[in-house]
């Protein structure tokens with residue numbers, strides 16, 4: 537683990553940039569939206585909470601005195617909704633440069649002895665993990681078309697450590713960390729960076745609703761809280777520091793700290809494996825560019 541300072545080479549102006557934020561009707565997503573708008577960006581919020589989402593963008597627009605934000609009902613588990621979200625950003629504000637893939641739930645996080653119910657089991661994975669992957673894939677197409685962009689996923693400290701009794705939640709957030717760490721070559725393929733913030737406990741509705749639903753959980757989450765602004769600062773650092781890709785930032789009560797990817801154990805490495813890794817490194821970017829060109833063409837064909 538290495539410590540970091542968020543005052544590293546960051547620019548906090550986002551003039552001319554357009555951001556899509558999932559789960560931005562309230563909580564962390566809303567706070568990131570506010571900071572981006574104050575930095576000059578236009579923001580599109582996609583969330584299932586329609587009234588709260590609309591009220592949030594109405595406030596942003598009123599405070600700015602012009603149209604700086606728009607809301608569209610979005611269920612991140614659906615490709616149709618993810619596509620409509622990014623297309624809405626394009627039609628409202630001209631394109632997408634930033635995606636903050638933040639929607640998430642914690643309900644039904646303790647599933648070991650819950651009913652053997654497919655929908656119940658899949659819901660948290662569909663929102664927290666697969667919803668982010670779907671959002672990232674759609675974001676990539678829009679950003680590649682525009683010449684580049686930056687994606688930040690809201691994972692959690694539960695993606696690196698295991699909160700007791702939160703087995704399904706831990707698994708979804710570990711999945712996000714794995715997804716982000718696997719994207720080392722993305723900037724060379726399409727000039728898009730993807731990183732993840734991993735906050736500890738932040739006082740939002742998510743925590744409150746969890747304890748309201750099951751007061752016995754309060755005892756398992758009595759650790760020190762992380763100020764909301766630290767999580768916002770982590771997002772802003774990733775969005776403005778163009779040297780960062782496939783990085784994981786823990787956001788802790790005393791500040792941010794990068795979590796480094798563990799080294800592959802020595803016994804996994806041989807001369808032959810090193811040779812094949814070098815060969816793979818030569819092909820991964822041209823192969824990725826070819827696959828991206830096909831994906832872009834398919835996406836374009838869908839709408840013509």
Ligand SMILES: NC(=O)c1ccc[n+]([C@@H]2O[C@H](COP(=O)([O-])OP(=O)(O)OC[C@H]3O[C@@H](n4cnc5c(N)ncnc54)[C@H](O)[C@@H]3O)[C@@H](O)[C@H]2O)c1
Pocket residue numbers: 558559560561562563564565582583584585610611612613638639640641642663690691692693734735736737738739740741742743
């Ligand atoms: N609060 C914490 O302690 C904490 C800690 C670490 C990580 N996180 C993560 O931060 C993110 C934001 O959480 P928050 O604390 O702001 O909670 P929150 O409940 O205030 O915000 C989550 C938002 O996601 C939205 N959402 C849920 N399901 C959705 C779906 N299917 N489609 C679209 N939107 C959906 C909700 O409506 C809500 O607006 C989550 O991914 C959460 O797991 C939170």
